[in-house]
Amino acid sequence: MFEKRKAKKLIEEKLEKETPEVPSLVLKSLQSPKHHLKIWVIAGSAVAVAGVAIASGYGIYKALNPISSGTIDLSKTQLTKPAARVYSGAVSKTSAAIYETFAEKLVPLIYAGAGTTSKAFSVFDAFVAVSMTVYCSNDSAQKEYCDLLGAGDMGEVTTAVKELTLTLGVNSQYVDPIDHKTKTEGGASVNSFWFDDTMPLAATSSKILQGLQDDYFASIYHTKASSEKLTQWLSDNAPVGFDDLPKLQLDGEPETTSVSAYFVKDTFPNEEHQEYWSEYNSKKHYLEYVLDGVTESVDFINSREDGNLLEGTHFTGVHSSINKLGIDYFLPDVDYTPNDIMNDVIHNSYVTGKDLYDLIISAPYFLIRTENLDFKDSLEEMASFFSGTLMEKLIDPSYPLVLTQALQSSVLKYDYSGFYAVSITAVATETSTKGSIYSKYDFTLNRPYAFEVNYPLTLEGEASATNLPLFYGQVFDPGYAAA
Amino acid sequence: MHIPLSTARDFLAGDANATSEVYLSCRKLLYFVIRSIVANKDDADDIYQEVFVNVLANRAAIKSPYSLERYLARCAQNAALNFIKKREALIDYSELMDAYGQNDHKNSYLQEFMPFLSDLENAVAVYKIEYGFSYREIAMLTGFSRQTANNAYKSAIKKIKKNLGGSKNV
Numbered sequence: 280m281f282e283k284r285k286a287k288k289l290i291e292e293k294l295e296k297e298t299p300e301v302p303s304l305v306l307k308s309l310q311s312p313k314h315h316l317k318i319w320v321i322a323g324s325a326v327a328v329a330g331v332a333i334a335s336g337y338g339i340y341k342a343l344n345p346i347s348s349g350t351i352d353l354s355k356t357q358l359t360k361p362a363a364r365v366y367s368g369a370v371s372k373t374s375a376a377i378y379e380t381f382a383e384k385l386v387p388l389i390y391a392g393a394g395t396t397s398k399a400f401s402v403f404d405a406f407v408a409v410s411m412t413v414y415c416s417n418d419s420a421q422k423e424y425c426d427l428l429g430a431g432d433m434g435e436v437t438t439a440v441k442e443l444t445l446t447l448g449v450n451s452q453y454v455d456p457i458d459h460k461t462k463t464e465g466g467a468s469v470n471s472f473w474f475d476d477t478m479p480l481a482a483t484s485s486k487i488l489q490g491l492q493d494d495y496f497a498s499i500y501h502t503k504a505s506s507e508k509l510t511q512w513l514s515d516n517a518p519v520g521f522d523d524l525p526k527l528q529l530d531g532e533p534e535t536t537s538v539s540a541y542f543v544k545d546t547f548p549n550e551e552h553q554e555y556w557s558e559y560n561s562k563k564h565y566l567e568y569v570l571d572g573v574t575e576s577v578d579f580i581n582s583r584e585d586g587n588l589l590e591g592t593h594f595t596g597v598h599s600s601i602n603k604l605g606i607d608y609f610l611p612d613v614d615y616t617p618n619d620i621m622n623d624v625i626h627n628s629y630v631t632g633k634d635l636y637d638l639i640i641s642a643p644y645f646l647i648r649t650e651n652l653d654f655k656d657s658l659e660e661m662a663s664f665f666s667g668t669l670m671e672k673l674i675d676p677s678y679p680l681v682l683t684q685a686l687q688s689s690v691l692k693y694d695y696s697g698f699y700a701v702s703i704t705a706v707a708t709e710t711s712t713k714g715s716i717y718s719k720y721d722f723t724l725n726r727p728y729a730f731e732v733n734y735p736l737t738l739e740g741e742a743s744a745t746n747l748p749l750f751y752g753q754v755f756d757p758g759y760a761a762a
Numbered sequence: 763m764h765i766p767l768s769t770a771r772d773f774l775a776g777d778a779n780a781t782s783e784v785y786l787s788c789r790k791l792l793y794f795v796i797r798s799i800v801a802n803k804d805d806a807d808d809i810y811q812e813v814f815v816n817v818l819a820n821r822a823a824i825k826s827p828y829s830l831e832r833y834l835a836r837c838a839q840n841a842a843l844n845f846i847k848k849r850e851a852l853i854d855y856s857e858l859m860d861a862y863g864q865n866d867h868k869n870s871y872l873q874e875f876m877p878f879l880s881d882l883e884n885a886v887a888v889y890k891i892e893y894g895f896s897y898r899e900i901a902m903l904t905g906f907s908r909q910t911a912n913n914a915y916k917s918a919i920k921k922i923k924k925n926l927g928g929s930k931n932v
Contacts, residue, residue, distance in 0.1 A: 283891060283919070286876065289926075290892045293875050294790040297797070300809055394925070659896075663908070666896030677767060679896075710766070754841040 401702035533707035591629030
């Protein structure tokens with residue numbers, strides 16, 4: 280949110296300018312502030328001198344030497360594997376209602392005031408990742424979540440996740456009749472949970488971790504998640520035939536991250552597939568598509584189905600089927616946009632017309648890449664507990680964690696092959712709120728510099744540590760060949 | 763802004779470094795809380811100083827290190843409300859519920875943040891955008907209901923988008 284950042288900057292500048300200096304009475308009772316890092320510059324020599332404590336050296340070394348994407352061995356930090364899955368096909372009315380309510384509550388907030396760029400939101404993995412986070416949180420958060428979704432208790436939510444995963448996300452495979460290769464049809468859901476294992480765990484942690492493994496089918500990693508690790512994890516867990524994967528950029532390495540990814544693909548029946556392929560291959564099968572008054576040619580699927588119109592205020596819809604999946608299209612009336620009708624679409628606020636038609640549906644191909652869709656504000660608006668502390672059933676409540684990131688990236692394609700989608704959602708909590716009150720300062724040692732290596736010791740009678748120097752040095756040529 | 767629990771514990775134990783950290787973390791928030799209620803700068807500065815003196819003198823009596831910044835914000839709010847209550851000879855706080863005024867532009871300090879917002883919208887925007895407070899916490903600090911705080915924030919965001927969002931959002 281560009282405007283929010285601008286507003287935040289304005290607020291910070293104003294607070295900085297207007298807040299008075301330390302009052303004199305208080306000043307007397309304050310000692311000199313603790314400095315975490317000494318930084319000073321020797322004027323005229325262009326040599327920066329930095330005191331770096333040994334204690335922080337390891338962290339810096341690790342930060343500067345990330346293992347590159349594709350080479351991270353996640354198995355070393357994987358605590359448990361998810362429970363085995365067997366296709367269920369049975370989803371209770373209660374579970375379906377909980378899931379649909381989640382969609383109805385959250386999705387309108389995400390599309391509220393949406394702009395003019397194509398974007399998609401995957402409800403399934405958002406439901407799983409958000410529910411995992413709530414599952415690890417305190418009783419009052421769980422109660423508010425259940426009340427919101429119309430669930431009797433958290434057990435019903437967990438059952439909904441489980442039943443839906445074993446039906447929509449169990450990953451059934453089939454042999455393609457055209458190329459005879461094994462492919463994935465229907466959906467596959469893979470989940471993971473990442474946490475900082477240096478944090479003290481709550482008394483209920485083992486039960487919670489077991490539940491995440493058994494009921495949320497999550498792989499548990501006892502390490503903090505990062506963008507690189509999630510990229511690797513998604514790649515490691517993508518079913519056969521899912522090569523185009525979205526990238527999710529986490530901000531830093533949160534203390535806990537609930538992650539869910541969803542893969543789904545549906546191909547047209549053989550005859551239709553061949554027909555659509557030859558139309559595409561002819562390079563002269565186009566639909567005139569108008570955007571902002573500009574007309575462009577777009578490949579499209581032309582299908583016929585007997586069906587009724589879906590009649591809403593300011594839009595008309597039709598139901599179209601691929602093979603197992605269906606797509607309902609909603610076309611706004613002239614002078615209206617998808618933003619105007621989205622709320623009605625999400626809430627099924629339309630009626631099925633009485634007349635049956637021979638529908639000739641012309642639907643353009645689409646490719647929607649949604650990157651890092653941020654829905655943290657939407658969650659906070661949906662339920663107030665998302666603004667409070669979370670994860671108390673897993674992490675010792677004396678280390679309060681708050682929601683800092685809720686992100687989703689996805690790829691959706693519709694073409695002669697049918698429909699293809701992969702999405703990944705991460706819901707993260709951290710010990711501190713984002714947004715330091717301090718200005719950023721980039722400190723890059725990109726020219727000769729001096730250094731002091733020191734050892735922090737707490738001396739007798741002193742409350743804070745004193746850095747005793749061990750080495751002094753000057754670096755001109757670093758003398759360390761690049762890897 | 764967030765005070766780590768270890769710092770909060772050290773602060774309550776009287777540690778000087780922790781006191782510095784808490785002071786540096788909270789000073790802007792506390793001043794904002796006071797100044798958003800007491801618009802006069804000189805009065806607000808006096809209350810601001812008094813709050814710190816009182817907090818430091820009585821910190822041993824603070825029972826819990828959790829959410830220290832929220833506790834300090836409430837201290838600042840109470841001090842500011844007490845000041846107005848005395849000045850206006852009011853009977854109880856309920857008469858201060860309109861401290862901001864939902865559509866008012868009375869407080870010149872608040873107006874300098876984003877002049878296109880009302881006083882309440884400015885206050886809610888600062889609490890939400892800068893400090894990440896929940897609507898429940900904002901309601902406590904402003905005296906309005908959670909729903910009012912929520913509505914004020916939504917309205918503020920709309921206006922922010924319109925006024926700071928560039929040509930696309932106009």
